[in-house]
Amino acid sequence: MTKKWLLATSLKEKHLEQLQNMYADYEMLCTQENAEALAEVEWVVGWNKGLTEQLEAGRLPALKWVQVISAGINNYPLQSFKEKGIYLTNGSGMHSEAIAEYVIGVLLTHMRGLRTAILNQQKQKWEQMTDLHELKGKTMLIVGSGHIGKRLAQLAKAFGMTVIGVNRSGNAVAEMDRTVKMEDIQTVIGSADVVVDILPQTDLTEHVFDAVLFGDMKKGVLFVNVGRGATVDNASLLGALAEGTVAFAALDVFEAEPLAEDSPLWGHPNILITPHFSGVVEHFKDSLFEIVQENAESFRLQGKPLRNVIDFEKNY
Structure with a gap:
């Protein structure tokens, strides 16, 4: 069984290469259609409603960490993350x-x-x-x-x-x-x-x-x-x-x-x-990757992310 991580957002090609090199023994998934492969996913960058459905249906049993791209987290399945012991990190700071x-x-x-x-x-x-x-x-x-x-x-x-x-x-x-x-x-x-x-x-x-x-x-x-x-x-x-x-x-x-x-x-x-655009960042992908990279490194070395970890008791 090959360990896997899922990309559920868009990153620059050079950033993907860095993550793939860091996790050379992992397979990167870019689709969530294969249920068998999803069952082996340990961490995800990005999130969507489809993944929420998969999580709550028990189809992500290996998931340990989710890195979302927004600062706000109220639209994510916080209770499910908490109950399943899944780390959630957000994009706080880059906006x-x-x-x-x-x-x-x-x-x-x-x-x-x-x-x-x-x-x-x-x-x-x-x-x-x-x-x-x-x-x-x-x-x-x-x-x-x-x-x-x-x-x-x-x-x-x-x-x-x-x-x-x-x-x-x-x-x-x-x-x-x-x-x-x-x-x-x-x-x-x-x-x-x-x-x-x-x-x-x-x-x-x-x-x-x-x-x-x-x-x-x-x-x-x-x-x-x-x-x-x-x-x-x-x-x-x-x-x-x-x-x-x-x-x-x-x-x-x-x-x-x-x-x-x-x-x-x-x-x-x-x-x-204004239509919720105050946080639009000129170099969004670069700013996001600083957080993703730091957390990917700590997850690799320590088994958990360290930056912007959500406290589920406070919900931020």
């Missing part, structure tokens, strides 16, 4: 630069009047706006202080902003001026001019941004969600926009995607909607 730049970009688009200027150009309308604002001197609250939050904090501070971070433990983060526990978010959210949601989707974060939390925010706050759509109660967000508590919201993630055509979010003048 941090792109998403941090996206946040700064949408803020500047609003604060410097660029969005209005783009709309005016289509109407050939000359309008010199005076109600424009700067990032310098403002306070940004980053809810979620992982890879993305840390990089965003660095960029925000380069613009002269004060940065407060929120995480589960309240442990200090070097890139941020101050951090607090998630349970203490109400003590700081009222001081923020900008609130950025980078939370993962878990049972504890579902609709954490509700009417109460929006109500604690400073009037005129700017809100950006690049975490998960389920962390925000849209009705509460719309209510906060109507009351003027939230002056502008940039949303890149939604509870159901694509966003329904009849969603009231589409037509709101103070919402910028």
